[in-house]
Amino acid sequence: xxxxxxxxxxxxxxxxxxxxxxxxxxxxxxxxxxxxxxxxxxxxxxxxxxxxxxxxxxxxxxxxxxxxxxxxxxxxxxxxxxxxxxxxxxxxxxxxxxxxxxxxxxxxxxxxxxxxxxxxxxxxxxxxxxxxxxxxxxxxxxxxxxxxxxxxxxxxxxxxxxxxxxxxxxxxxxxxxxxxxxxxxxxxxxxxxxxxxxxxxxxxxxxxxxxxxxxxxxxxxxxxxxxxxxxxxxxxxxxxxxxxxxxxxxxxxxxxxxxxxxxxxxxxxxxxxxxxxxxxxxxxxxxxxxxxxxxxxxxxxxxxxxxxxxxxxxxxxxxxxxxxxxxxxxxxxxxxxxxxxxxxxxxxxxxxxxxxxxxxxxxxxxxxxxxxxxxxxxxxxxxxxxxxxxxxxxxxxxxxxxxxxxxxxxxxxxxxxxxxxxxxxxxxxxxxxxxxxxxxxxxxxxxxxxxxxxxxxxxxxxxxxxxxxxxxxxxxxxxxxxxxxxxxxxxxxxxxxxxxxxxxxxxxxxxxxxxxxxxxxxxxxxxxxxxxxxxxxxxxxxxxxxxxxxxxxxxxxxxxxxxxxxxxxxxxxxxxxxxxxxxxxxxxxxxxxxxxxxxxxxxxxxxxxxxxxxxxxxxxxxxxxxxxx
Amino acid sequence: xxxxxxxxxxxxxxxxxxxxxxxxxxxxxxxxxxxxxxxxxxxxxxxxxxxxxxxxxxxxxxxxxxxxxxxxxxxxxxxxxxxxxxxxxxxxxxxxxxxxxxxxxxxxxxxxxxxxxxxxxxxxxxxxxxxxxxxxxxxxxxxxxxxxxxxxxxxxxxxxxxxxxxxxxxxxxxxxxxxxxxxx
Numbered sequence: 169x170x171x172x173x174x175x176x177x178x179x180x181x182x183x184x185x186x187x188x189x190x191x192x193x194x195x196x197x198x199x200x201x202x203x204x205x206x207x208x209x210x211x212x213x214x215x216x217x218x219x220x221x222x223x224x225x226x227x228x229x230x231x232x233x234x235x236x237x238x239x240x241x242x243x244x245x246x247x248x249x250x251x252x253x254x255x256x257x258x259x260x261x262x263x264x265x266x267x268x269x270x271x272x273x274x275x276x277x278x279x280x281x282x283x284x285x286x287x288x289x290x291x292x293x294x295x296x297x298x299x300x301x302x303x304x305x306x307x308x309x310x311x312x313x314x315x316x317x318x319x320x321x322x323x324x325x326x327x328x329x330x331x332x333x334x335x336x337x338x339x340x341x342x343x344x345x346x347x348x349x350x351x352x353x354x355x356x357x358x359x360x361x362x363x364x365x366x367x368x369x370x371x372x373x374x375x376x377x378x379x380x381x382x383x384x385x386x387x388x389x390x391x392x393x394x395x396x397x398x399x400x401x402x403x404x405x406x407x408x409x410x411x412x413x414x415x416x417x418x419x420x421x422x423x424x425x426x427x428x429x430x431x432x433x434x435x436x437x438x439x440x441x442x443x444x445x446x447x448x449x450x451x452x453x454x455x456x457x458x459x460x461x462x463x464x465x466x467x468x469x470x471x472x473x474x475x476x477x478x479x480x481x482x483x484x485x486x487x488x489x490x491x492x493x494x495x496x497x498x499x500x501x502x503x504x505x506x507x508x509x510x511x512x513x514x515x516x517x518x519x520x521x522x523x524x525x526x527x528x529x530x531x532x533x534x535x536x537x538x539x540x541x542x543x544x545x546x547x548x549x550x551x552x553x554x555x556x557x558x559x560x561x562x563x564x565x566x567x568x569x570x571x572x573x574x575x576x577x578x579x580x581x582x583x584x585x586x587x588x589x590x591x592x593x594x595x596x597x598x599x600x601x602x603x604x605x606x607x608x609x610x611x612x613x614x615x616x617x618x619x620x621x622x623x624x625x626x627x628x629x630x631x632x633x634x635x636x637x638x639x640x641x642x643x644x645x646x647x648x649x650x651x652x653x654x655x656x657x658x659x660x661x662x663x664x665x666x667x668x669x670x671x672x673x674x675x676x677x678x679x680x681x682x683x684x685x686x687x688x689x690x691x692x693x694x695x696x697x698x699x700x701x702x703x704x705x706x707x708x709x710x711x712x713x714x715x716x717x718x719x720x721x722x723x724x725x726x727x728x729x730x731x732x733x734x735x736x737x738x739x740x741x742x743x744x745x746x747x748x749x750x751x752x753x754x755x756x757x758x759x760x761x762x763x764x765x766x767x768x769x770x771x772x773x774x775x776x777x778x779x780x781x782x783x784x785x786x787x788x789x790x791x792x793x794x795x796x797x
Numbered sequence: 798x799x800x801x802x803x804x805x806x807x808x809x810x811x812x813x814x815x816x817x818x819x820x821x822x823x824x825x826x827x828x829x830x831x832x833x834x835x836x837x838x839x840x841x842x843x844x845x846x847x848x849x850x851x852x853x854x855x856x857x858x859x860x861x862x863x864x865x866x867x868x869x870x871x872x873x874x875x876x877x878x879x880x881x882x883x884x885x886x887x888x889x890x891x892x893x894x895x896x897x898x899x900x901x902x903x904x905x906x907x908x909x910x911x912x913x914x915x916x917x918x919x920x921x922x923x924x925x926x927x928x929x930x931x932x933x934x935x936x937x938x939x940x941x942x943x944x945x946x947x948x949x950x951x952x953x954x955x956x957x958x959x960x961x962x963x964x965x966x967x968x969x970x971x972x973x974x975x976x977x978x979x980x981x
Contacts, residue, residue: 217915220908228852232852560838753840
């Protein structure tokens with residue numbers, strides 16, 4: 169539960185706060201990012217990737233990807249949703265100011281009513297968490313339509329809590345009384361209302377609501393725990409009232425194996441003792457006495473048991489028990505000294521975190537059921553229940569994760585730097601060849617030659633110059649025939665020359681016929697070849713330009729990347745010591761709290777011990793004066 | 798309550814007060830401690846913002862440096878309904894070379910079912926034609942082991958190319974359907 173400013177005041181004010189918190193909130197409610205946005209049809213795959221991490225509660229990775237992809241302009245189809253999600257993520261990460269800025273900016277722009285309502289809801293929650301209750305109520309009042317999914321019951325619960333924080337219990341009661349749903353959220357609301365009414369002095373109505381929660385069926389641990397809290401709260405209220413109603417019946421409803429069992433057993437004993445049933449009081453107290461002495465209720469049971477024996481006139485047993493109590497308190501006080509010394513040495517948070525499941529799920533601290541049994545953690549269970557300590561521990565864990573994150577990036581940046589250097593080197597080695605290719609390629613000459621061939625072919629086509637398309641063999645044959653003609657011309661006339669002339673004519677005719685026959689196919693082929701040559705020439709031009717451009721850009725690109733790597737390396741180097749110092753400060757701050765808590769426990773043990781010694785003295789006094797048994 | 802002696806009465810009252818107040822008060826940090834924590838908390842939040850910005854810039858640098866837009870290919874995986882198939886793993890091959898083999902956790906599968914889209918693979922390809930093949934392994938209808946493949950012929954041009962592998966339900970045959978498509 170997050171009630172930073174109000175918690176301390178409430179603790180001091182009201183008996184029901186023995187439970188550790190005034191208003192119950194579900195384990196998930198203080199993690200805004202868990203309020204999943206309604207299923208959306210993904211139109212930008214990178215937004216889906218952001219959601220993939222978000223749905224796994226990996227908020228840091230999710231916000232990093234969201235910010236990066238937004239810079240790459242890859243979330244344009246989900247702009248408003250992405251803004252809303254980023255606000256929720258920042259809120260979950262504890263960055264209230266950043267979240268508020270985003271929601272305010274969203275509200276200032278033209279957005280869908282549903283987005284506007286959700287932004288107002290988140291702003292209301294921020295207001296509530298920071299103690300700006302009027303602002304929170306104003307934002308809640310501006311929500312136009314019921315919110316989607318589980319946000320709506322959460323809104324109603326938030327509204328009731330805000331009203332209670334403003335002391336407007338009557339209005340809170342009205343809102344909750346008209347809330348007829350049967351969700352788990354309404355149970356929390358009823359518990360809160362019961363607490364608020366008792367606190368306002370309206371015990372009768374408060375009892376009504378606490379009874380409802382205290383007798384509800386529970387289908388999971390969270391509900392069972394809430395039911396226990398309601399019964400414990402009501403039991404304490406009745407105990408304090410000392411009226412005709414029997415708190416024992418209510419307290420008996422608390423489970424024997426839950427987080428509130430010890431307090432319930434202690435209170436049950438007092439309820440019986442108050443009702444002049446010391447023999448019945450002994451039952452829960454003796455049970456309590458068997459439990460670990462680390463718990464405050466168990467510590468108190470050590471003197472509660474002999475007190476009951478005194479009332480039963482069993483002074484011998486009482487004396488024995490008081491002595492045992494004094495010994496136990498002394499032993500525990502010594503152990504606390506050891507714990508304080510261990511905490512002062514440092515490193516106690518790391519040992520606690522090793523017991524935490526590697527999960528970012530909210531409420532993870534409640535899973536600390538098995539704190540390592542070391543001197544520095546033995547007495548910290550109560551401390552774990554405080555919101556401030558949990559937040560501090562969470563911060564410390566985040567800082568540790570960030571240190572690991574930066575260490576990874578430091579390695580990557582080194583690799584990036586090496587890669588850029590390698591690219592530069594490769595480009596330098598390629599440069600002479602590139603220059604050679606660029607210098608040795610005369611595209612203009614090739615283009616001119618291509619044009620000449622095109623023109624020549626046009627002439628051939630125009631005059632149907634079949635011999636121009638002859639194959640090399642045919643061209644050779646044609647030349648042979650020309651030489652034969654010349655030879656024949658120099659021969660004396662006669663029958664032999666006539667015969668040779670006739671044979672040459674026939675050969676020329678056959679060759680001409682063949683050239684003519686092949687001309688069409690050859691012309692088509694030549695046309696195609698010329699076309700392909702044109703394309704190849706154009707492509708060569710493009711490639712050559714690309715080679716030129718790429719080569720020219722290499723220094724620019726590598727320098728650009730190298731500059732970014734240098735800049736980011738500097739940022740990492742600047743933040744790293746800051747991170748280390750903050751982690752240390754966080755550890756020291758929590759160590760101070762832990763030591764303070766241990767000293768308070770020690771003081772309480774001292775007080776119990778004094779009471780036990782007084783009681784012993786009284787018993788001895790009675791025994792020596794013959795006035796006691 | 799009627800103790801037999803005034804001392805015991807006093808003890809009993811003291812004890813009751815301790816019972817009611819001791820635990821919560823002990824768990825409360827003192828005002829000074831709380832102020833100290835708040836200051837550290839503010840420092841932590843400021844650092845977090847710096848780290849988010851830094852990680853964003855590092856993320857961008859990494860992608861631009863390693864996967865330039867001219868050659869970039871990204872393969873995403875999504876699930877639409879997916880009641881006929883429980884996803885265990887996906888193997889991705891590009892031009893017959895295995896580039897990704899991913900085993901899913903329950904949490905990741907839930908994230909996919911809730912609408913998340915996994916960026917399964919980010920790599921580089923030359924311009925020209927390529928073949929992408931994905932094999933899906935899991936449990937099909939009637940809890941039977943199920944393995945299916947799907948193929949895409951990809952014509953890589955200059956510019957980033959996005960490919961989506963989508964697992965959906967084919968209601969008519971009560972069978973899962975595996976579709977692969979290119980995004981423009």
